[in-house]
Amino acid sequence: xxxxEEDGLIRTISEKLQHSPTKNFQFKGLTGSLxxxxxxxxxxxxxxxxxxxxxxxxxxxxxxxxxxxxxxxKEILFFxxxxxxxxxxxxxxxxxxxxxxxxxxxxxxxxxxxxxxxYPEALNEKVINKRSLLENTFSGKIGEKVDIAFLTELLxxxxxxxxxxxxxxxxxxxRGGIVDIFSFSNDYPYRIEFFGDEIxxxxxxxxxxxxxxxxxxxxxxxxxxxTKLLQETRxxxxxxxxxxxxxxxxxxxxxx
Numbered sequence: 001x002x003x004x005e006e007d008g009l010i011r012t013i014s015e016k017l018q019h020s021p022t023k024n025f026q027f028k029g030l031t032g033s034l035x036x037x038x039x040x041x042x043x044x045x046x047x048x049x050x051x052x053x054x055x056x057x058x059x060x061x062x063x064x065x066x067x068x069x070x071x072x073x074k075e076i077l078f079f080x081x082x083x084x085x086x087x088x089x090x091x092x093x094x095x096x097x098x099x100x101x102x103x104x105x106x107x108x109x110x111x112x113x114x115x116x117x118x119y120p121e122a123l124n125e126k127v128i129n130k131r132s133l134l135e136n137t138f139s140g141k142i143g144e145k146v147d148i149a150f151l152t153e154l155l156x157x158x159x160x161x162x163x164x165x166x167x168x169x170x171x172x173x174x175r176g177g178i179v180d181i182f183s184f185s186n187d188y189p190y191r192i193e194f195f196g197d198e199i200x201x202x203x204x205x206x207x208x209x210x211x212x213x214x215x216x217x218x219x220x221x222x223x224x225x226x227t228k229l230l231q232e233t234r235x236x237x238x239x240x241x242x243x244x245x246x247x248x249x250x251x252x253x254x255x256x
Contacts, residue, residue: 005041013038014045017246036066039248043071049113049245056119057081059250064117071115077103079118079237081125098169101184101222104133107240118237126234133222137185141218145197151179158223167207170224182207183221190219 005011016025030038043050052067054060057080067076080096104127107114138154140146155172156162163171166182166189173180177196182189188204191212202216 005044007041010038010041011045014042017042017046033066035250036063036070040067040070042246043074043115046246047113049107049242050115050248051241051245052115052117052248053123054117054119054250056121060117060119067115067117074115076115076117077106079103079116079122081119081122094168094170097224098184098187100127101169101224102186104128104237104240105137105185105220105222108133113242116241123237127237127240129235130240136223138221139218140192140199140202142199142202144199146194146199147197148174148177148179148194155181155221158221160223165207180205181219181221183219184224185220185222188213190216190221192219 013025027035027038039050039052052060052063054063060078060080064076064078078099080093080099082097082100083093100122103114103116107116108130136158152162152172152174160170160172160181163173166173166180169182169184171182171189177194179192179194180189181192186204189207191203191205192199193201202219204213204216205211206213
């Protein structure tokens with residue numbers, strides 16, 4: 001991306017974004033993947049939370065792929081609608097719910113900026129309010145003491161399903177001093193090993209191969225944000241993001 005970041009036009013745009021009193025800009029003639037190239041270069045020059053709003057899920061997926069190829073060292077979150085098909089509100093897509101929960105959980109962390117790709121249908125769907133998300137998040141770290149019976153009861157209250165082996169979000173398994181949990185806030189399940197009541201190790205693992213993916217110092221568990229506390233007051237996704245976030249729209253009139 002360096003060759004694009006050093007381009008005079010890109011640097012001018014970045015300077016305008018950061019210092020111009022006018023905060024609304026329109027770019028024309030960005031055919032093919034030029035929109036992702038421009039966005040990727042600006043992201044590297046302007047360290048803020050960036051939200052990219054495309055026309056629909058398919059276009060958002062293509063843009064996400066372009067951005068991932070251009071920004072291989074950065075994590076890019078995808079925020080879809082919860083449903084399998086547009087306006088089929090009875091058909092929930094579990095993978096989509098997981099992506100939404102993961103994004104909300106990450107954005108709630110104000111310590112870092114994020115890159116998020118989404119589309120209008122997903123943004124129009126209300127999300128669990130921040131207070132409920134905080135109150136229903138359970139975290140633990142190595143060295144802390146947690147009673148396994150308490151953890152099992154907590155997961156049951158979160159409507160997690162107890163299984164022999166976890167393979168999708170919303171499941172957990174207990175084998176002696178080992179607890180596997182597939183949280184709605186993580187792409188991979190956690191494997192938590194206890195020594196008595198003390199958390200001895202935490203790692204994520206691939207549910208297909210059962211092989212470890214990454215060693216962790218802490219874990220975070222949140223319930224299915226689509227069904228848990230469904231009657232609670234829900235709010236806009238925009239209430240989660242920092243006030244100085246940069247919003248990119250493929251077509252602002254279409255989005256509105």
